[in-house]
Amino acid sequence: MSIRVLKAGLQTTLQGAPFSGHRHIGLPAAGAADSLSLALANYLVGKPSGEIAIEITLTEAIFQVDQPCSIAVVGAAEYVRINGQDQPHHLTLHLTAGDKLDIGPSRPGCRTYLAISGEIHSDRLLGGRSTYLAAGLGGFHGRALKDQDIVALSDTSPTMKVDRTTPPTLRPHYSDDHVLRVTAGPETDEPHNGILEELCLRHYGVGARANRMGMALEGLPLRTSEASNMPSAAVFPGTIQLPPSGEPYLLGPDAQTTGGYPRIAQVIRADRHLIGQLGSGSRIQFVHTTAERATGIYREKISLLSSWLGQINLW
DSSP states (O other), rough: OEEEEEOOOSSEEEOOOOSOOOOGOOOOOSOOHHHHHHHHHHHHHHHHTTTTTTEEEESOEEEEESSSSEEEEESBBSSSEEETTTSSSOOOEETTEEEOOEEOOSSSSSEEEEEEEBBOOOOOOOOOOSSSSGBSSSTTTTBOOOTTTTBBBOOOOSSSSOBBBBGGGSSSOOSEEEEEEEETTTTSSSTTTTTTHHHSSSEEEEEEESSSSEEESSSSSOOOGGGOOOOOOOOOOOEEEEEESSSEEEEOOOSHHHHHSOOEEEGGGGGGGGGGGGTTTTTEEEEOOHHHHHHHHHHHHHHHHHHHOOOOOOO
């Protein structure tokens, strides 16, 4: 059983749960850039939230299956078509052998997730199976999918055939305008006192330098100091650094494990999946919250989602 890639698009990869417990050897988290959309797609085909699925970035992608299977599409795709016929997002869809699946470009947003009922075969590394492109590890031979690639699937039928529809209240809203809540970073105090307030008073756009590692934010530069370069320290997805240019840099899922620019803010865990939908031209407003409130927001969000998805984590 397999799925053939007829049109791969700009960057289509196998992504699931992030790598865990290996940052001390320099291995980033990687994994799905939008963990919520991944979880919703997987649930619609009866899979746990962190299972491997196909992550499609920005452009159209087309696939063909050689055996009957169930699929679901969640994300920013403009349309979903089976054999030329429009189909809904957020619904379990059933394909027969030879069916062609066309997933449209992202409008608005940046990424779409295709979950498939059969287990997607992918390379395993250090307990993880997601693709880390920068080092060519995991996923489909460590690289993005290409036209005519054949992705193997398990031929074991699922024990229970599911037919599910995501409740409207749990469907993410995809937009080019985003509000990201942030907590203070380790370097928001002297000599950067007041920098977090400045960050949250300004509006930013995502520039042309944007990928899974991170994105340069364009707007009125923030003030910098001689401490704009510092000894390397730990950074994570969602860390906002301040380079000497004064233009903030937001780290993504493939972010390096250490960095030498001041860490002026951190996107809260409950909002971090939104980073996966940021692309060039997206607009961002940052909102300051406390660490204590960030913990409460995450618990509230998980409680809401678990009422439908069961056990889930967002990373």
